[in-house]
Amino acid sequence: MNNMTRSVWRPVRFALLVVGMVGTSALMAATALVAPSAAQSPPTVAVAEKPRLAIRAIAATPAVTAQAKVDGTDNALMQIEQGADVQLLSAIEATRRFEIVARADLPSIIKEQDLTQSGNVNVLDPQAARAFQLAGARYVATLTISNYQEVVEKTELLNQFGTSKAERRTINLQAVLKIFDSTTGSLFRSTQVTLSESAVNEIMPGVEQKGVKTNVVLGAVAKKLASDVANAIADSLAPARVIGYTLGQITFNRSAESGVSAGQIYEVFVPGSAMIDPDTGEQLGAEEVHVGWARVTDAGARFSTAQAIEDRGIDRGAMLRLRTQGLPAGVDPNAKVTGSSASTPGAASTSASPSAPASAPAANAPTTNAPATNPPSATAPATTDPAAIAPAASAPIRMAIFVKQRPVSVAPEKVSVFEDLVSADSTGPGVQIIRREDLVNAVNRIAPAGPNAGTDLLGSEAVDRILSNQTSAVQLAAQMKADVILTASITALQRFKRHLDDPTTGTHTDVDQWTLVTTYGLIDGVTGASLAAGTVQSDYAKRDTPELKVEVDAIDVLLRDAASRIGAAVRATVADTRTRLAATPAADVMVKFSAVLADLSIPDVRTNEAGEYVVGANNYNLQPMNVMVKVDGVAMGAAPGAFPLRPGLHRARFERPGLEPMEMMVNAREGLEISVPLQFTPEGRANWQRDAVFFNDLKNGAVMRDAELIKVRAVADFLRQSNIRLDTTNVQNLNLGGQSIWWQLLQ
Structure with missing residues (x-):
């Protein structure tokens, strides 16, 4: 079991969708893949070998x-x-x-x-x-x-x-x-x-001293x-990992002997999209997506514990990295969260390290063909064909395939040829083909949303932009109800000519050699994570002599070889990951979002026995209502509120008139609650400072004068008109110890 293993056992489902794009046109074809028998046993969790x-x-x-x-x-x-x-x-x-x-x-x-x-x-x-x-x-x-x-x-x-x-x-x-x-x-x-x-x-x-x-x-x-x-x-090759998370307490696999000490600040990450060098096809690891902050509370002999300060989806397997400069500005150092892990024990041991380079399966690194005088075979080895391993499942597999052309030296009509070849070599029986109009509609719906908003991209550029972003790729897969997205690209074509005329030996030859570079990637439609990626180099050469002239369409030969090897890689990946992919998408989890105005609060003001208004010791955070929540470019509703999301990473955006919009990555899990710090626009902040600057001069226990009470009422009017409420989460009875003026003014 390699580092792509998931701890959840689910039967395999794939969806296949093929699109070849020339300029802004989309050429689509479909192909098939085989699902394994539902009678297979769940995989056992393997203990990873130490590097x-x-x-x-x-x-x-x-x-x-x-x-x-x-x-x-x-x-x-x-x-x-x-x-x-x-x-x-x-x-x-x-x-x-x-x-x-x-x-x-x-x-x-x-x-x-x-x-x-x-x-x-x-x-x-x-x-x-x-x-x-x-x-x-x-x-x-x-x-x-x-x-x-x-x-x-x-x-x-x-x-x-x-x-x-x-x-x-x-x-x-x-x-x-x-x-x-x-x-x-x-x-x-x-x-x-x-x-x-x-x-x-x-x-x-x-004193006489010897020695130094x-x-x-x-x-x-x-x-x-x-x-x-x-x-x-250790941090480079095996970063610290969360091995337990309960009620805001993080347990991670670092000890005092490895330099952990109480009070240290750690940033928490989860692996994001795979990063692949576009020139070499080399897998460079994965993005590190911020999901929280934590402060070490105890450094033990075998593991350490920390208190979560911010939680945007902390879970088992998340990485921690020491931040020597402390918390960044805007993060409340006194905040404490009470989240708990949603994953099962042992899940962390099966996740791949985003920092260390993973050992790619053989299917991900096709060998380079040497120049040959005969066309390379397009037949894949039978041992890598999943169709020979398991019968088709009752539920059809859905896969989307996008085929793209980069070099202008390859004729546009060859894209459809490559599309058909990739489709035929990547699939088998039991596959449902997504209709072309469904694909076009899905791309058109996603292209103007999220990170692509305002770009007016069309065709291949829009698809490139969507698939380069993990959350957009997941959204596209959801729109098409595709379990897997396969992309194949004709990247480069080179031609070399060699002429030999040697009268001394009587040798006269003309050699033409072509090299075609294609790339491919297989994306999990549920999580947006990369399942496989690689670069295929196909070579073909022909030799003419005075006695023999060879005429052949070298491009077709090269495309056939590239499609054959991409197909073999895809089939091998499917066979290798069938125990890790779901028959149905993971059930949605409820994530609760609320907003709070960053760095702004108002003091508690209560009546005493004499009927005077006295400044209290507590401060109340301000909670804006009706904050629009957009997840992966789709409007979900208004915060505060809970929304169903697929487990995993999502890009969330929060908008409200008078407040600066904010974006963050969240790692959705059941029961996750996120409080989003928002800030006034410059105009809103100016209005707030005009009405509330006098709060800075109020002291605890001071009796408020009539002039100050007038200003308090002005602030209350501003909050009411702006639809901003007091966050009284930590106050059991707002009128305990005397009636609160805010209760009178804002109810």
């Missing part, structure tokens, strides 16, 4: 080493390098996120293997070292010290005992951490580590360097 990590020895650049030698600090630098080297392995092991393979200690291991090979060790012993059996490492980390500075400050201090000598030793160090993906040789992540540590030593008069007490700073620097680098590696 293997190799750590290279820490070293300074030659220039830094040379400068340290000139300054006489080369021995101190060497102590830091060697000390951090030893502690780094222990610090990474403490994260319990990786399987460490030996690299810095490789000579010792090779010697042990050589000893076995020498004949002095029982080779039949199952625990004897074996040559050529070293474990490979998916990731390789290197740390290079790029700057090293040691500053020693000395002074003499006069005290009651005489003159003492004091010394401060400060070490400033910068290093660059690089993490490479050894399977591709590419740089996965690079980050800078900066630290500064000091130690002070004071020698009292008459400030050498303690060397150990402190080595330990801090190892800890910071270990945390940076």
